[in-house]
Amino acid sequence: xxxxxxxxxxxxxxxxxxxxxxxxxxxxxxxxxxxxxxxxxxxxxxxxxxxxxxxxxxxxxxxxxxxxxxxxxxxxxxxxxxxxxxxxxxxxxxxxxxxxxxxxxxxxxxxxxxxxxxxxxxxxxxxxxxxxxxxxxxxxxxxxxxxxxxxxxxxxxxxxxxxxxxxxxxxxxxxxxxxxxxxxxxxxxxxxxxxxxxxxxxxxxxxxxxxxxxxxxxxxxxxxxxxxxxxxxxxxxxxxxxxxxxxxxxxxxxxxxxxxxxxxxxxxxxxxxxxxxxxxxxxxxxxxxxxxxxxxxxxxxxxxxxxxxxxxxxxxxxxxxxxxxxxxxxxxxxxxxxxxxxxxxxxxxxxxxxxxxxxxxxxxxxxxxxxxxxxxxxxxxxxxxxxxxxxxxxxxxxxxxxxxxxxxxxxxxxxxxxxxxxxxxxxxxxxxx
Ligand code: S3P
Numbered sequence: 001x002x003x004x005x006x007x008x009x010x011x012x013x014x015x016x017x018x019x020x021x022x023x024x025x026x027x028x029x030x031x032x033x034x035x036x037x038x039x040x041x042x043x044x045x046x047x048x049x050x051x052x053x054x055x056x057x058x059x060x061x062x063x064x065x066x067x068x069x070x071x072x073x074x075x076x077x078x079x080x081x082x083x084x085x086x087x088x089x090x091x092x093x094x095x096x097x098x099x100x101x102x103x104x105x106x107x108x109x110x111x112x113x114x115x116x117x118x119x120x121x122x123x124x125x126x127x128x129x130x131x132x133x134x135x136x137x138x139x140x141x142x143x144x145x146x147x148x149x150x151x152x153x154x155x156x157x158x159x160x161x162x163x164x165x166x167x168x169x170x171x172x173x174x175x176x177x178x179x180x181x182x183x184x185x186x187x188x189x190x191x192x193x194x195x196x197x198x199x200x201x202x203x204x205x206x207x208x209x210x211x212x213x214x215x216x217x218x219x220x221x222x223x224x225x226x227x228x229x230x231x232x233x234x235x236x237x238x239x240x241x242x243x244x245x246x247x248x249x250x251x252x253x254x255x256x257x258x259x260x261x262x263x264x265x266x267x268x269x270x271x272x273x274x275x276x277x278x279x280x281x282x283x284x285x286x287x288x289x290x291x292x293x294x295x296x297x298x299x300x301x302x303x304x305x306x307x308x309x310x311x312x313x314x315x316x317x318x319x320x321x322x323x324x325x326x327x328x329x330x331x332x333x334x335x336x337x338x339x340x341x342x343x344x345x346x347x348x349x350x351x352x353x354x355x356x357x358x359x360x361x362x363x364x365x366x367x368x369x370x371x372x373x374x375x376x377x378x379x380x381x382x383x384x385x386x387x388x389x390x391x392x393x394x395x396x397x398x399x400x401x402x403x404x405x406x407x408x409x410x411x412x413x414x415x416x417x418x419x420x421x422x423x424x425x426x427x428x429x430x431x432x433x
Contacts, residue, residue: 021234
């Protein structure tokens with residue numbers, strides 16, 4: 001088990017390119033595999049999560065070639081997957097297991113989906129319930145992985161009202177809907193990331209979006225195309241916060257995905273007073289990109305608007321570090337979902353902030369954080385093997401007078417394999433031991 005030692009640093013600068021978007025990388029493999037023809041993907045994230053998806057589709061008979069960030073998928077068509085010989089191990093990846101269960105519920109063969117210790121504790125009822133309504137047969141360990149899917153079921157389209165604002169559940173149901181009889185419609189309580197809908201359209205599938213409802217009709221085909229994966233705003237967020245809190249900084253993050261269903265972190269940091277601007281906005285392959293410049297900022301505490309929560313859901317660990325460095329109190333509510341991510345991100349962040357002497361109050365669905373000065377850590381911070389917790393506390397070193405030790409950082413590889421290298425190139429001082 002490795003740890004980070006993040007030593008104090010005050011300056012952060014440069015033009016940085018963070019790796020490809022995780023959500024789009026997963027979907028490029030899934031939908032490229034189900035397409036007719038050859039899909040060329042560039043900018044693919046070589047993180048362990050996206051690679052779990054890639055290996056799973058290889059295990060189902062899809063020929064996928066890799067050359068650095070480029071991936072070539074020889075699509076097998078919507079009905080071309082083959083029965084895998086072994087259970088599909090999806091590692092740490094919630095997106096893989098939830099989206100793939102929608103695809104696999106509709107196949108002719110049986111299969112089993114398994115994951116690591118963290119994934120094996122995460123709730124899968126949210127996908128099992130709608131899939132069962134569609135006619136799927138799925139066994140689980142009391143609503144958690146492993147998922148045993150019995151193939152050969154004929155699915156029927158449903159109209160599903162999402163009980164939680166979840167892009168994974170929405171995507172799962174829509175992907176099952178590709179195979180279902182008739183129309184499948186999903187209504188979401190508030191907007192969530194829409195990469196599935198965008199990519200399906202890019203591959204020629206008719207997805208009808210009307211306000212907060214997305215519908216498609218089963219039985220169509222996907223046609224291969226080229227997919228350029230933009231940089232991941234969830235990875236860029238660590239540098240946005242880092243540059244905002246560092247005493248001396250001027251950082252530009254190049255070619256970041258600024259799809260409006262993902263930009264909550266930008267809105268939150270701007271509300272907190274961050275010196276953050278977007279430029280060079282452009283559209284590539286149905287996704288919006290921009291360069292984001294952030295300079296040292298005097299942040300103030302805010303009550304985070306609940307409507308922004310699903311739009312920044314993965315960025316809260318980093319936002320909590322910004323809140324710790326802000327003047328006054330930051331209040332987050334309506335974010336219960338954070339408790340069922342790779343770790344309980346409310347409690348695990350609160351525990352780490354306590355170690356750094358930051359006053360906070362844990363709420364059932366959020367947290368109150370009183371901005372202050374990081375103190376000499378009283379012990380090592382435990383990341384609970386959550387990649388985003390590890391990277392967030394590493395960023396805190398920009399406002400610390402003492403080194404911070406963060407334990408269990410192995411899973412940074414799931415989403416941001418070159419985090420340490422890129423951070424150090426920009427002026428931070430992190431070693432992994
Ligand atoms: C994701 C959706 C979000 C997010 C996850 C990736 C996706 O999960 O937290 O990291 O790619 O669809 P939920 O749908 O559970 O909110």
